[in-house]
Amino acid sequence: MIFSKPLPFKEAIASRQVKSVLPTTASSAQLKAIAPELRERAMFSARTTNAGYLEKINGLVTRIVSPETIIDPVTGERRPTRPGEYMDIARARVELKQALAAMGYQPDESKRGGLQDLSSDARLNTILETNVRMAQGYGNWQQGQAPAILDQWPAQELYREETRDQERDWTSRWTGAGGKLYGGRMIARKNDAIWTQISEFGLPYPPFDYNSGMGVRDVDHDEAVKLGVIEEKAVVPPEDRKFNEDLEVKPPARQGALFDALVKSLGDSAEFVEGVLRLK
Amino acid sequence: MLGIHIQTKDAATEVITDLEKDIEPDRVAPIIGRAGVNHIKGHLVSLDNSRANRLGGKRTHFYASAARSTNFQITSEGVVISINHVGVAQRYFGGTIRPVNAKRLTIPASAEAYGKRAGEFGKLEPVFGRNGIVGLRRPKHKTAGRTRQGRYTRGGEILFWLVKSATQAADKSVLPTEAELGAEVREQVGTYIERQKNRKR
Numbered sequence: 001m002i003f004s005k006p007l008p009f010k011e012a013i014a015s016r017q018v019k020s021v022l023p024t025t026a027s028s029a030q031l032k033a034i035a036p037e038l039r040e041r042a043m044f045s046a047r048t049t050n051a052g053y054l055e056k057i058n059g060l061v062t063r064i065v066s067p068e069t070i071i072d073p074v075t076g077e078r079r080p081t082r083p084g085e086y087m088d089i090a091r092a093r094v095e096l097k098q099a100l101a102a103m104g105y106q107p108d109e110s111k112r113g114g115l116q117d118l119s120s121d122a123r124l125n126t127i128l129e130t131n132v133r134m135a136q137g138y139g140n141w142q143q144g145q146a147p148a149i150l151d152q153w154p155a156q157e158l159y160r161e162e163t164r165d166q167e168r169d170w171t172s173r174w175t176g177a178g179g180k181l182y183g184g185r186m187i188a189r190k191n192d193a194i195w196t197q198i199s200e201f202g203l204p205y206p207p208f209d210y211n212s213g214m215g216v217r218d219v220d221h222d223e224a225v226k227l228g229v230i231e232e233k234a235v236v237p238p239e240d241r242k243f244n245e246d247l248e249v250k251p252p253a254r255q256g257a258l259f260d261a262l263v264k265s266l267g268d269s270a271e272f273v274e275g276v277l278r279l280k
Numbered sequence: 281m282l283g284i285h286i287q288t289k290d291a292a293t294e295v296i297t298d299l300e301k302d303i304e305p306d307r308v309a310p311i312i313g314r315a316g317v318n319h320i321k322g323h324l325v326s327l328d329n330s331r332a333n334r335l336g337g338k339r340t341h342f343y344a345s346a347a348r349s350t351n352f353q354i355t356s357e358g359v360v361i362s363i364n365h366v367g368v369a370q371r372y373f374g375g376t377i378r379p380v381n382a383k384r385l386t387i388p389a390s391a392e393a394y395g396k397r398a399g400e401f402g403k404l405e406p407v408f409g410r411n412g413i414v415g416l417r418r419p420k421h422k423t424a425g426r427t428r429q430g431r432y433t434r435g436g437e438i439l440f441w442l443v444k445s446a447t448q449a450a451d452k453s454v455l456p457t458e459a460e461l462g463a464e465v466r467e468q469v470g471t472y473i474e475r476q477k478n479r480k481r
Contacts, residue, residue, distance in 0.1 A: 002372070002455070002458070006362030006363060006364045007353045007355070007360050007362045008353075008362075008364070009349065009351045009362065009364045010353065011351070012349075012351070012364075065349075065364070066364065067364055067365065067366050068364060082380075083380050084380025084381045086366045087366070088366045088367075089340070089395075090395055090396055090397050090400075091397060093396075093397075093400065094397045094399045094400055097399075097400065098399075121400075133348060136348040136349055137348070139351055140348070140351065143310075143313075143314070143317075143351060143352065144314065146310040146314075147307070148307040148308070148310050148311055148472070149310050149311065149314050151472070151475070152311050152314070152468060152471070152472045153314065153318075161325055161328075161344050161347070161348075162328065162339075162341045162344045163329070163339070213341075215325075215344075215347075215348070217318065217321070217322070218314070218318050220468070220471070221471070221475065222471060
């Protein structure tokens with residue numbers, strides 16, 4: 001039976017709930033120094049120091065990932081979304097432009113319209129789409145960690161999910177990172193290190209790069225054996241990003257723990273000044 | 281309408297009744313869910329590859345995005361597959377959309393407007409028709425420049441049409457049929473059970 005009311009995508013929502021905002025002066029290149037398991041627990045954007053603005057992005061992304069419910073602005077309680085409240089990328093972009101205007105943000109003229117202009121479509125699309133796809137990518141990955149699913153679909157294929165005008169050479173990236181080709185297809189066991197190695201973000205689930213059109217699809221046991229990806233009796237053990245453990249801690253303490261872990265991990269190269277991460 | 285919810289209990293019942301006693305139903309539910317999700321995702325990605333927007337604007341990849349939002353949840357009623365994406369149910373079921381936060385709906389009139397909101401274009405001018413405002417266009421610049429042919433004006437392009445409501449016909453091809461979905465689920469559950477049996481022999 002087909003109905004018009006979806007159930008919440010719990011795993012994708014959990015990946016949003018686990019995030020704490022991380023205002024920072026750091027550039028994208030500098031932020032790569034942060035360990036992936038810390039980055040996936042932080043809501044940040046390069047050179048964005050306004051915590052309120054990051055909270056706004058975080059809330060909008062959560063609404064796109066979970067369009068069926070909304071936190072009522074009056075009661076603060078979660079309730080079903082009503083017509084007129086549905087959130088999508090275009091509407092979120094408008095709201096973020098309005099938030100930036102209200103903050104008095106003006107881009108540097110020489111950077112207007114580019115990725116360093118916080119109000120440009122290019123920048124806003126990258127932030128929103130990357131975050132939405134990360135949540136969905138994690139959700140799909142997490143659902144796939146059930147032992148029965150890993151038994152039935154122990155491998156996955158990297159494939160072009162969306163067309164791009166200028167496509168990256170993923171085959172070279174795949175083989176360069178040690179990935180094997182099976183009849184020209186980029187397939188590996190789900191727990192293979194190749195998935196984090198091809199990722200710009202160091203994570204085992206898509207997106208594997210900014211504005212990437214690549215995705216993953218399951219390869220079932222029989223096909224994986226036939227192709228030689230796995231042996232008949234191979235068992236792929238489940239993995240855990242430990243979000244549930246983090247979610248047992250209340251948000252303020254969670255943010256404190258994230259900041260402590262960042263300082264510990266980055267050492268002298270990092271400092272927090274009035275709640276803003278600065279990387280030397 | 282924002283998304284879709286597919287109850288797969290019926291499709292799987294036949295296979296589940298064939299279960300060996302020593303195969304726990306709890307282990308089969310995720311197979312049912314994942315098989316359904318995979319089949320629907322594949323269908324939506326195929327649609328994304330074959331249905332670019334008619335205006336030729338920058339693609340929003342609506343169907344691929346819907347594919348990524350597809351997931352399953354195990355409930356007391358069985359397995360539910362959901363597509364948590366705004367607009368999918370509207371396409372599948374069809375129906376009339378009326379504005380909620382404004383007086384009119386905006387319909388993109390140009391490739392540039394596709395996937396965008398009118399509020400993203402700064403100040404737009406109304407386009408008047410016989411019964412009032414029918415669209416929004418860029419303001420005209422009176423003396424924008426000069427070519428060999430003479431002076432020309434810039435702007436004035438109509439970006440959006442304004443309508444009181446829009447009615448879409450139902451498009452059942454947005455999803456695979458329930459028979460196709462059921463067949464895929466049965467096949468995957470069947471091979472899974474067969475493998476479990478073989479391992480116990």
